Amino acid sequence: MEMVIGPRTGLLSTDDLAWAYPWPAEGRWVRAMMVTTLDGAPAGPDGRSGSISSPADRAVLVEARRLSDVVLIGAGTLRAERYNPMRVKPADAAERERLGLAPAPVVAVVSASLDLPWSDAFFSESAVTPIVVTVDSVEDGRLRAAREHADVIALPGSSVRPDELIRALESRGLTRIVCEGGPRLLAGLSGAGLIDEADISISPLLTSGGQVLAGPPSATPAEFDLFHVIADSGFLFTRYLARRADAAVSARP
Ligand SMILES: NC(=O)c1ccc[n+]([C@@H]2O[C@H](COP(=O)([O-])OP(=O)(O)OC[C@H]3O[C@@H](n4cnc5c(N)ncnc54)[C@H](OP(=O)(O)O)[C@@H]3O)[C@@H](O)[C@H]2O)c1
Known part of the structure; x- marks a missing residue:
């Protein structure tokens, strides 16, 4: 099932987020969280991700961490x-x-x-x-x-x-692992096929610089299924689940 919620404005409620970002009932789960500009940059001109983020993006990050190990x-x-x-x-x-x-x-x-x-x-x-x-x-x-x-x-x-x-x-x-980056660490995890869930926030900015995952091109790209897109104040919050039988079964609430 795919869901597209929005467009809407205003901060997502805690209940919305808890529903949208569940953990599987059991087992190891690697959740990758990144915010990227429209052109794939992981940070603004100050070299930090906060300058390309938003209140809703921070709320998603807080929710992703909240019940993690x-x-x-x-x-x-x-x-x-x-x-x-x-x-x-x-x-x-x-x-x-x-x-x-x-x-x-x-x-x-x-x-x-x-x-x-x-x-x-x-x-x-x-x-x-x-x-x-x-x-x-x-x-x-x-x-x-x-x-x-x-x-x-x-x-x-x-x-x-x-x-x-x-x-x-x-x-x-x-076992509930939230990886908040950055680009080189995530590239390593992705190259090894270890990411179960990619929660990528898209920020409505163009900055001309950087790469949200920075590693050598992978011979076997990791494939994902879209689970949801939430629009909030110009940002898109995407949740993708790894296209593996175990992931598809265990992550859906
Ligand atoms: N947009 C976002 O959501 C987001 C999230 C996080 C970070 N960022 C931005 O990303 C930028 C930093 O990028 P980055 O690529 O340097 O971040 P990074 O992946 O967090 O850090 C790279 C460093 O981590 C260590 N490392 C990573 N993989 C390793 C491995 N397999 N073995 C040993 N050490 C390993 C190394 O540290 P040592 O050099 O100490 O050995 C390496 O230099 C900053 O501008 C930050 O603001 C953005």
Whole structure:
């Protein structure tokens, strides 16, 4: 079934969003969230996604995170966006408890360099200490410093293999995975066929720069079915589900 809702103006209600962005009842699920301009840019002239976003886009992002286990980002996103500490509202904490989820989602940052803003409140004041997923070839001193601020997972190699990344999260019981980018991390997940759901917001801007997924062209493009398009204040909020038998069955509410 496909749905096109709109055009409409005004912020989508929380109930609309909870209905539109369900999680499957069980199993691992990787939800990719990105906002893009009409010409495929992932950020505005200030190098951040906030300048191409909208209140409704932020509401979609909040809903996608609300009942997740882990918010997964690349180091480039943390360096550009400087995330605030991850916390939850009391009402959301109560719903999480009812569903048997941990009190708050944890943020996992992927970085080979470990060149991260360690003094940001994001590391010290998040409800759950952030995870940093890195490689075992990184210099010892950097690894030690990272362990002072984060829960570190060091995987073999000189870059993190997307399948090992997702398995490492899954092995910790983190199965509701929201990947908020950025372009290079998402390209890796997409190339490995690991994205179950692509929630792409289209912003009514042309900026002439950048790519919302930035990696080598994939020999086998990942295919998706459109599940919904919501129009709000000139933005389109699309939800696509991976065209795999298991995805098609398990994601539809
Ligand atoms: N439009 C949106 O929705 C959206 C969302 C997120 C970000 N953005 C924008 O995207 C831009 C940043 O782009 P980006 O491509 O740099 O973002 P990114 O994918 O978040 O970060 C890339 C960095 O992440 C680490 N990384 C990614 N995959 C890795 C792997 N397989 N193994 C090891 N490390 C890995 C590396 O960090 P190290 O260099 O530390 O090794 C790499 O340099 C910013 O302008 C940001 O605002 C937009």
